[in-house]
Amino acid sequence: MIGTIDQLNEKTAACTKCLDEKITGSDGKRHIVLCGGTGCLSSHSDKIKEKFDEVLAAKGLADKATVNIVGCFGFCSQGPFVKIYPEDTLYRLVKIEDVEEIVDVDIAGGQVVERLLYVDPATKEKVSKQDEINFYKKQRRIALHGCGVINPEDINEALGMGAFEGLKKALSMTRQEVIDEVMKSGLRGRGGGGFPAGRKWQFAYNVKADQKYVVCNGDEGDPGAFMDRSILEGNPLAVIEGMMIAGYAFGASEGYFYVRAEYPIAVKRLRLAISQAREAGLLGENILGTGFNFNCHIRLGAGAFVCGEETALLNSIEGKRGMPRPRPPFPAVKGLWGKPTCVNNVETLACVPYILRNGADEFASVGTERSKGTKVFALGGKVNNVGLVEVPMGTTLRELIYDIGGGIPNGKKFKAIQTGGPSGGCLTEEYLDEPIDFDNLVAKGSMMGSGGAIVMDEDNCMVDVAKFYMEFICDESCGKCTPCRIGTKRMLEILTRITEGKGTMKDLDELEELSQTVKNNSLCALGQTSANPITSTLTHFRDEYIAHIVDKKCPAHVCKNLMQYVIDPDKCIGCGMCAKNCPASCITRTDYIAPKHKLASMAIDASKCVKCGSCMSSCKFKAISKV
Amino acid sequence: MAKLSENAAKMIAEICDRYKDEKTPLMMILSDIQNEYGYIPLEVQELVSAKTGISVAEIYGVVTFYSFFSLEPKGKYIIGCCLGTACYVKGAQQVIDKFSEILKIKPGQTTEDGLFTLDALRCIGACGIAPAVSISGQVHPKVSPDQVAGIIEEIRQKEGMSA
Numbered sequence: 001m002i003g004t005i006d007q008l009n010e011k012t013a014a015c016t017k018c019l020d021e022k023i024t025g026s027d028g029k030r031h032i033v034l035c036g037g038t039g040c041l042s043s044h045s046d047k048i049k050e051k052f053d054e055v056l057a058a059k060g061l062a063d064k065a066t067v068n069i070v071g072c073f074g075f076c077s078q079g080p081f082v083k084i085y086p087e088d089t090l091y092r093l094v095k096i097e098d099v100e101e102i103v104d105v106d107i108a109g110g111q112v113v114e115r116l117l118y119v120d121p122a123t124k125e126k127v128s129k130q131d132e133i134n135f136y137k138k139q140r141r142i143a144l145h146g147c148g149v150i151n152p153e154d155i156n157e158a159l160g161m162g163a164f165e166g167l168k169k170a171l172s173m174t175r176q177e178v179i180d181e182v183m184k185s186g187l188r189g190r191g192g193g194g195f196p197a198g199r200k201w202q203f204a205y206n207v208k209a210d211q212k213y214v215v216c217n218g219d220e221g222d223p224g225a226f227m228d229r230s231i232l233e234g235n236p237l238a239v240i241e242g243m244m245i246a247g248y249a250f251g252a253s254e255g256y257f258y259v260r261a262e263y264p265i266a267v268k269r270l271r272l273a274i275s276q277a278r279e280a281g282l283l284g285e286n287i288l289g290t291g292f293n294f295n296c297h298i299r300l301g302a303g304a305f306v307c308g309e310e311t312a313l314l315n316s317i318e319g320k321r322g323m324p325r326p327r328p329p330f331p332a333v334k335g336l337w338g339k340p341t342c343v344n345n346v347e348t349l350a351c352v353p354y355i356l357r358n359g360a361d362e363f364a365s366v367g368t369e370r371s372k373g374t375k376v377f378a379l380g381g382k383v384n385n386v387g388l389v390e391v392p393m394g395t396t397l398r399e400l401i402y403d404i405g406g407g408i409p410n411g412k413k414f415k416a417i418q419t420g421g422p423s424g425g426c427l428t429e430e431y432l433d434e435p436i437d438f439d440n441l442v443a444k445g446s447m448m449g450s451g452g453a454i455v456m457d458e459d460n461c462m463v464d465v466a467k468f469y470m471e472f473i474c475d476e477s478c479g480k481c482t483p484c485r486i487g488t489k490r491m492l493e494i495l496t497r498i499t500e501g502k503g504t505m506k507d508l509d510e511l512e513e514l515s516q517t518v519k520n521n522s523l524c525a526l527g528q529t530s531a532n533p534i535t536s537t538l539t540h541f542r543d544e545y546i547a548h549i550v551d552k553k554c555p556a557h558v559c560k561n562l563m564q565y566v567i568d569p570d571k572c573i574g575c576g577m578c579a580k581n582c583p584a585s586c587i588t589r590t591d592y593i594a595p596k597h598k599l600a601s602m603a604i605d606a607s608k609c610v611k612c613g614s615c616m617s618s619c620k621f622k623a624i625s626k627v
Numbered sequence: 628m629a630k631l632s633e634n635a636a637k638m639i640a641e642i643c644d645r646y647k648d649e650k651t652p653l654m655m656i657l658s659d660i661q662n663e664y665g666y667i668p669l670e671v672q673e674l675v676s677a678k679t680g681i682s683v684a685e686i687y688g689v690v691t692f693y694s695f696f697s698l699e700p701k702g703k704y705i706i707g708c709c710l711g712t713a714c715y716v717k718g719a720q721q722v723i724d725k726f727s728e729i730l731k732i733k734p735g736q737t738t739e740d741g742l743f744t745l746d747a748l749r750c751i752g753a754c755g756i757a758p759a760v761s762i763s764g765q766v767h768p769k770v771s772p773d774q775v776a777g778i779i780e781e782i783r784q785k786e787g788m789s790a
Contacts, residue, residue, distance in 0.1 A: 039755040042766035076755020223711030226752030261658065261695055262751050264764060302693035319653030319681070321692040332696055337650065380713035380754035387755050418712065454712045468715055472749065478692075562788065601734065612719060612728075616774065 051591025071234020220621025222421030259471025484527030486621030711750025
């Protein structure tokens with residue numbers, strides 16, 4: 001039990017020493033850690049850990065090394081990762097079969113297993129340490145503090161990384177001082193809205209009520225975003241601590257986590273962290289002997305995107321359909337069960353302990369004039385280094401895509417970066433040197449959003465992308481207000497027409513008009529921002545819309561009605577693999593035999609073709625192309 | 628209306644009791660029923676209504692609002708193809724089309740033998756390993772259309788139902 005500040009100090013000192021020993025190797029052991037994020041777990045990092053335990057035991061090396069599962073390393077496309085302290089050697093794309101070699105060569109032999117090192121794609125040189133990999137060089141971990149270092153299922157490791165130091169500091173200050181400190185740090189809501197967190201707390205602080213609530217919004221629904229999941233999986237106690245500090249600041253003694261049911265690992269670790277904190281006496285009554293009481297609960301989502309909107313989320317916790325409420329009254333005045341409530345995003349709360357621990361000035365020294373601190377992005381799509389990155393606000397899009405992301409794979413040309421999910425927009429080449437922060441991206445016609453950043457290359461059709469988002473929104477519109485319910489449906493119909501080659505130029509005017517109507521008249525942000533993907537693609541890629549409408553062509557060869565598969569008779573050797581794989585039986589042999597070839601070439605009957613692409617992927621001679 | 632078996636009724640009652648001390652527990656009760664009973668038909672909703680005092684109309688409203696709750700039984704294996712943006716731009720549509728083609732069902736449907744349900748999922752946050760397919764909770768990374776037949780066959784073999 002940790003019942004007093006002194007006991008916490010004592011425990012923290014012991015845990016810090018223990019963690020330091022592991023990392024510096026001063027306990028005379030090697031320390032092997034594996035990434036246990038959703039990405040690496042799906043590539044069996046848990047089984048790799050078991051294998052390490054097994055092999056170490058079999059070789060009598062169990063007392064020479066410890067093995068631990070930690071949170072997300074962020075570099076998901078190169079996972080699963082194995083890191084070995086104290087040398088800080090990082091192995092990537094590790095398979096179960098590699099374990100024996102790592103144990104023999106590295107743990108027993110003290111040599112590096114060269115073939116498992118990351119190879120810099122530009123210099124072709126092998127890099128053995130994490131910090132020397134370009135992907136990590138420009139990153140700075142504040143919200144992801146402890147992720148990838150500590151075992152998220154062990155409160156002692158979190159304490160070793162300074163967990164509850166922020167709360168301890170907060171409890172030594174008055175409530176107003178805590179709010180002022182967060183206000184001074186310039187922390188803004190990481191969920192996409194960018195509202196100053198301190199000001200939200202101040203609103204709730206100013207309302208007199210017998211009960212207030214903190215709600216953590218972990219309903220991370222933007223397709224392509226997994227920042228909050230990784231924080232909850234990597235260091236759940238940081239978010240709990242942030243929630244407790246918020247609770248102390250504006251006078252709430254109850255907190256609710258609302259997490260997507262799609263995140264089973266995050267939920268499991270959060271549950272475990274709450275119960276460990278409760279057992280240690282760090283949650284409950286009279287925390288650290290200061291008289292502060294706080295309890296937290298978990299509620300799961302059930303697959304409704306709109307529940308990421310704060311008032312819809314509150315309705316969902318109350319056991320209702322997740323439909324937004326009109327504002328005002330704002331939740332800070334009348335929220336969960338009618339009581340003053342602050343809804344803060346996972347990443348926002350994860351930044352709070354850092355601010356208290358290190359001071360508002362330290363946090364505010366990072367970032368731009370009006371956006372302080374860092375932002376976590378889920379970098380995905382057509383980029384070499386897919387993963388989770390945390391960069392100071394003000395980093396440019398170019399740094400994000402090329403320096404950290406390693407550029408576009410397969411020598412393709414960059415086309416656009418989509419940020420802000422279905423509420424955001426696309427930015428093109430000419431905006432690459434723009435610094436990323438809340439206000440600047442909005443000014444350029446996109447938004448930072450919650451942190452999803454999808455890179456698109458020349459093979460992506462922007463009309464199709466706009467249609468993709470509109471399908472999503474149309475599906476997820478809760479149906480409460482007419483502009484969103486019907487407007488999104490009409491916009492989807494128009495986009496579908498255009499991608500099928502049945503669009504007219506008048507459709508573009510109608511899209512623009514509808515976009516405005518839905519934007520101005522919808523009840524919540526889901527509807528208000530739903531047309532953003534259309535508006536931004538219409539601004540930057542109008543020529544692609546026109547190609548679909550006027551030339552009946554999809555320049556990226558994505559829209560099925562506007563493209564064809566063709567076989568180049570001179571490249572085709574007539575092996576017939578394509579015909580064998582064709583589900584529509586539309587490929588037959590011609591009577592043309594190309595020079596130097598023995599068999600007659602194949603040809604596709606375009607009228608029967610279902611455009612599944614099986615032929616193209618089965619052709620080993622690259623004779624099939626899309627036109 | 629079909630009557631619930633005694634066992635099922637006991638199970639539902641037990642789930643409702645789990646949360647009797649919680650404020651507004653409807654979502655938690657329904658999530659557990661969906662996970663443990665597999666679906667939430669009308670007769671189950673009536674029982675929940677009797678236990679909690681919440682009207683069937685309200686319960687039905689909630690069940691039909693959230694995509695995780697289902698009025699129909701689902702297959703033993705739920706194949707969820709992620710159609711989030713990162714997966715979509717890496718060809719997830721072709722992957723789900725392939726599942727559809729081989730299983731002869733559309734997304735949202737269940738095969739006649741009750742073995743598979745095919746679902747289109749919104750982002751499951753596994754963008755680093757796109758396109759991702761989640762089969763009854765286990766995530767398969769970087770799935771290409773060519774692998775689909777093998778994945779299905781592996782499950783069928785495990786179930787002794789090899790084609």
